[in-house]
Amino acid sequence: FPPAGPDYLQGLNEEQRLAVETTQGPLLILAGAGTGKTRVLTTRFAHILLEKLAWPEQILAVTFTNKAAREMRERISAILGRSIDSLWLGTFHSLCARMLRQHAPLVGLERNFTILDTDDQLRLLKQVIEPWKLDLKRFPPAQIMHQIQLWKDQALLPDALTPAQTSELANGQAPAIYVAYQTRLKELNACDFGDLMLHMMTILRQHPDVLEQYQQRFRYILVDEYQDTNAIQYLWLRLLAKRQDGEDSNIACVGDDDQSIYSWRGADIANILRFEKDFPGAKVIRLEQNYRSTPRILSVASQVIAHNEGRLGKVLRPGLKTEEGEPIEVINTPDSDDEARVIGRRIQELHTAGQSYGSIAILMRAGFQTRPFEDALMKMGIPYQIIGGLRFYERAEIRDAIAYMRAVLYPTDDLAFERIVNLPKRGFGKVALTRLRAAAKNMGCSLQQTLQHQLQQGELKSKLASSLTDLMNILVKIREVVSKEGHVVATDMVLEESGYLDMWRDDPKTVEAAGRLDNIRELLRALGEFPTMDAFLEHIALVMDSDNAQDDPNKVSLMTLHAAKGLEFPNVFLPGWEEGLFPSQRSLDEGGNKSLEEERRLAYVGLTRARERVVISYANNRRLYANWQDSIPSRFLDELPESHIIRNVAKAEHALGSKSFFNRQAPFPAKRTIKPSPVQATIPIGATVRHKRYGEGVVIGAEEDRLSINFENIGLKRIMAGFVEIVS
Numbered sequence: 001f002p003p004a005g006p007d008y009l010q011g012l013n014e015e016q017r018l019a020v021e022t023t024q025g026p027l028l029i030l031a032g033a034g035t036g037k038t039r040v041l042t043t044r045f046a047h048i049l050l051e052k053l054a055w056p057e058q059i060l061a062v063t064f065t066n067k068a069a070r071e072m073r074e075r076i077s078a079i080l081g082r083s084i085d086s087l088w089l090g091t092f093h094s095l096c097a098r099m100l101r102q103h104a105p106l107v108g109l110e111r112n113f114t115i116l117d118t119d120d121q122l123r124l125l126k127q128v129i130e131p132w133k134l135d136l137k138r139f140p141p142a143q144i145m146h147q148i149q150l151w152k153d154q155a156l157l158p159d160a161l162t163p164a165q166t167s168e169l170a171n172g173q174a175p176a177i178y179v180a181y182q183t184r185l186k187e188l189n190a191c192d193f194g195d196l197m198l199h200m201m202t203i204l205r206q207h208p209d210v211l212e213q214y215q216q217r218f219r220y221i222l223v224d225e226y227q228d229t230n231a232i233q234y235l236w237l238r239l240l241a242k243r244q245d246g247e248d249s250n251i252a253c254v255g256d257d258d259q260s261i262y263s264w265r266g267a268d269i270a271n272i273l274r275f276e277k278d279f280p281g282a283k284v285i286r287l288e289q290n291y292r293s294t295p296r297i298l299s300v301a302s303q304v305i306a307h308n309e310g311r312l313g314k315v316l317r318p319g320l321k322t323e324e325g326e327p328i329e330v331i332n333t334p335d336s337d338d339e340a341r342v343i344g345r346r347i348q349e350l351h352t353a354g355q356s357y358g359s360i361a362i363l364m365r366a367g368f369q370t371r372p373f374e375d376a377l378m379k380m381g382i383p384y385q386i387i388g389g390l391r392f393y394e395r396a397e398i399r400d401a402i403a404y405m406r407a408v409l410y411p412t413d414d415l416a417f418e419r420i421v422n423l424p425k426r427g428f429g430k431v432a433l434t435r436l437r438a439a440a441k442n443m444g445c446s447l448q449q450t451l452q453h454q455l456q457q458g459e460l461k462s463k464l465a466s467s468l469t470d471l472m473n474i475l476v477k478i479r480e481v482v483s484k485e486g487h488v489v490a491t492d493m494v495l496e497e498s499g500y501l502d503m504w505r506d507d508p509k510t511v512e513a514a515g516r517l518d519n520i521r522e523l524l525r526a527l528g529e530f531p532t533m534d535a536f537l538e539h540i541a542l543v544m545d546s547d548n549a550q551d552d553p554n555k556v557s558l559m560t561l562h563a564a565k566g567l568e569f570p571n572v573f574l575p576g577w578e579e580g581l582f583p584s585q586r587s588l589d590e591g592g593n594k595s596l597e598e599e600r601r602l603a604y605v606g607l608t609r610a611r612e613r614v615v616i617s618y619a620n621n622r623r624l625y626a627n628w629q630d631s632i633p634s635r636f637l638d639e640l641p642e643s644h645i646i647r648n649v650a651k652a653e654h655a656l657g658s659k660s661f662f663n664r665q666a667p668f669p670a671k672r673t674i675k676p677s678p679v680q681a682t683i684p685i686g687a688t689v690r691h692k693r694y695g696e697g698v699v700i701g702a703e704e705d706r707l708s709i710n711f712e713n714i715g716l717k718r719i720m721a722g723f724v725e726i727v728s
C-alpha cells in the first residue's frame with residue numbers, strides 16, 4: 001500500500017517522513033551520506049508552507065553553497081507547483097549580505113557598500129600595513145590576512161583579542177593592523193567577506209530591537225551541512241533561533257559528523273555534538289537508508305571511514321539499489337601525466353557507452369591537480385568545466401571590466417579606480433599613483449575627486465593631463481548612460497571608449513587576447529540576466545567565494561573534494577591517492593590523528609558522491625611544480641576491502657603507441673628531486689632546524705614537501721624538507 005498523505009510525502013521512508021512532519025521544537029537529523037538529508041530539508045520547507053505553518057518569508061534556510069541553494073529553490077517550487085521569490089534561502093554569507101544591506105548604517109556603512117573579493121582584500125591590506133614597515137618576507141600579508149579572517153570567523157573584533165591570540169604574528173602588530181584595515185574598509189564603504197557575518201553579529205548583539213525583529217520573523221530555521229559551521233555561524237544561528245516568548249525554537253539542522261571537512265577554515269564539529277545541550281528537548285532522528293550509491297560503493301566507503309575513531313556511529317544501508325554494482329577500480333599509472341591520459345580515455349569509453357559527460361566528475365584533493373587533466377581533456381576534445389577552481393570572475397579581464405563599472409558607479413571606490421587608471425597605459429605609473437594617494441589622503445577625498453581637482457588646477461603635465469581628462473570625462477559620461485540605457489550598454493561603452501577593448505584587440509598574443517574578448521562578451525551576456533549593476537555585483541561577490549554560477553550537463557566536472565560536498569554524480573574519478581597528496585603533506589606533518597582523520601573523511605565524501613561507478617588512481621611519479629618526484633601509494637588504498645575492488649596497472653604511454661613518452665622534455669625518469677625521508681617529512685611546525693647554508697631557523701609552515709622556515713639570519717625561506725636537520 002502506498003503511504004497515505006499528500007503526494008510530496010509519498011516517496012519518503014518512515015524516518016524521513018517523521019523528520020519532515022516533526023515541525024515543532026528543535027530537531028537534529030544525523031545521518032550518513034546520501035540518506036536524503038538535503039531532500040528532507042527541502043521537503044520540510046515545502047511542507048511548512050503547504051501546511052500554512054508560516055509564510056515563505058518566515059522561514060530561514062541555510063545551505064552550504066549557492067549551487068545547493070539554487071537546487072533547493074528549484075525543488076521547493078517543483079513541490080509547490082509555482083516559484084516564490086523573496087525566500088530567505090541561501091548561504092550564510094548571502095543571507096547576511098541581504099540583512100546587512102538593510103542595517104548597514106548601524107555599523108557605519110552605507111547601504112550600497114561594496115563587497116571586496118579576495119584579491120582586493122589583499123591589495124588593501126598591503127596598503128594598510130605600509131606604515132608599519134614590516135619585513136614582508138617574515139610576515140607575508142597573505143598570512144596576516146588569513147589570521148584576520150580566522151578572527152572574523154570566530155566573531156572576534158579587535159578589542160576582544162587576548163594577548164595570547166596576538167603575540168606571534170607581525171611582531172604583535174596584527175591587532176593594530178586589524179583595526180587599521182577595518183577603518184580603511186569603512187572609509188571605502190566596503191566590506192570583506194568575513195565582515196558580512198561579523199557586522200551582522202555586531203548589529204544583532206548591540207541592537208536588541210533588530211535582533212527581536214528577526215527572532216520574531218523566522219518561525220522556522222533549516223540548516224544543511226551543520227557539521228561544517230564555524231563559530232560565528234553557530235553564534236548567529238543560536239541568536240536567531242532564540243524565541244522571545246520562551247517557546248521551543250523550531251530549528252532543524254541536518255549533518256553528518258563523518259563529512260566534517262572544513263576544520264581548517266574554522267569549522268567546529270563540536271557544534272553538532274552540543275546541539276542537544278543548546279536546544280533542550282531536541283529530537284534526534286537518524287536516517288539509515290542510502291539512496292545514492294550501489295551497495296558496493298557503500299561498503300567501501302563505510303569500511304574506509306571505520307578507521308576513524310570517536311565517531312558518533314551511524315548505520316548506512318543500501319536503499320533502492322539491490323544490484324551489487326560494479327567493483328571499484330584502482331588504477332596505478334607510471335606518472336601523473338599518464339594518470340590524466342588514462343582517465344581521459346576511460347571517460348571517452350564511458351561516453352561511447354552512452355554516459356553523458358555531465359554524469360562524470362573528477363574530484364581531487366588539491367586545486368593544482370586540475371592542470372594535467374585540463375591538458376589531457378583538451379587534447380582529447382572532451383568538454384570540461386572547473387567548478388569552484390579558477391573561476392570565471394577571477395580572470396583579469398573580467399575583473400578589469402568590473403572595476404571600470406565600479407569606477408563609474410561609485411566615484412569613491414578607490415580600489416576600482418586604481419585598477420583601471422593606467423589600463424590601457426596612460427602614462428600614470430606606480431609613482432604617480434602613490435603621489436595621488438598621498439594627495440587624496442591630505443585632502444580627505446577619493447582618488448577620483450582628487451584627480452579631478454588636480455586637473456582643474458592644471459597640476460599635471462599636459463600629455464598626462466589630456467589622457468586622464470579623457471578618462472574622467474568618459475566615467476562621467478557613462479554614469480549618465482547607466483540610468484538612460486541600462487548597465488549592459490554602459491559597460492560595453494565604457495570598455496570601448498576607454499580604449500580597454502582596443503588594448504586586447506591590438507595585443508600581439510592574439511589567441512589569448514581573443515579568449516579574453518570572448519570572456520568579456522560572456523560577461524555582458526551574464527550582466528543582462530540581472531536587473532541592475534548592483535544586483536550583478538552582489539551576485540558575483542557572493543559566488544566568487546564558493547561555487548560557479550552555471551554548470552553544464554554536457555561537460556565533465558573537475559573540482560576539489562571540498563567543493564563536491566553535497567553533490568552526486570553517476571561516475572566519479574578520484575585521482576592522486578598518494579602519500580603527501582592524499583592524505584596531504586600538511587596532515588602528515590602535523591602528526592597525530594586529528595588531521596589524518598579529516599583527510600579520511602574527505603575520502604569518505606569523495607567515495608559517497610558516486611551513484612554507479614568509482615575509479616581511484618595513483619601515480620608512481622608526480623610532477624610537482626617543475627620537478628618529478630617519486631610517490632608512495634596512499635595509506636587509504638590499503639583500507640579498501642579487496643572483495644569490492646579490482647586493481648589495474650596502466651602501462652606507460654609509449655606502450656600504448658604514443659611517442660610522447662620518449663619525447664618528454666624533462667629527462668624522465670632519470671632526474672628526480674630528492675624525496676624527504678619519512679623521518680624528515682615529519683618535522684613539526686615550531687621545530688628549530690639547521691640548514692647547511694642558511695644556519696638555524698624555526699619551521700613556521702609546511703606545504704607538500706617544502707617547509708617554510710624563518711631563519712635567524714636571512715628571514716623566511718621555503719626549503720625542501722630533506723635539506724634540513726632538526727636541532728630541537
Ligand code: ATP
Pocket residue numbers: 011012013016031032033034035036037038039040256259290291292320565566567568608
Ligand atoms: P549528502 O550527505 O551527500 O549531502 P544527503 O543525505 O543530503 O547526502 P540527498 O542528496 O538528499 O542526501 O539524497 C541523495 C539521493 O537520494 C538524491 O538523489 C535523492 O533524490 C535520493 N533520495 C533521497 N531520499 C529518497 C527516497 N526516499 N526515495 C528515493 N530517492 C531518495
Ligand code: MG
Pocket residue numbers: 037038039224566
Ligand atoms: Mg546533502
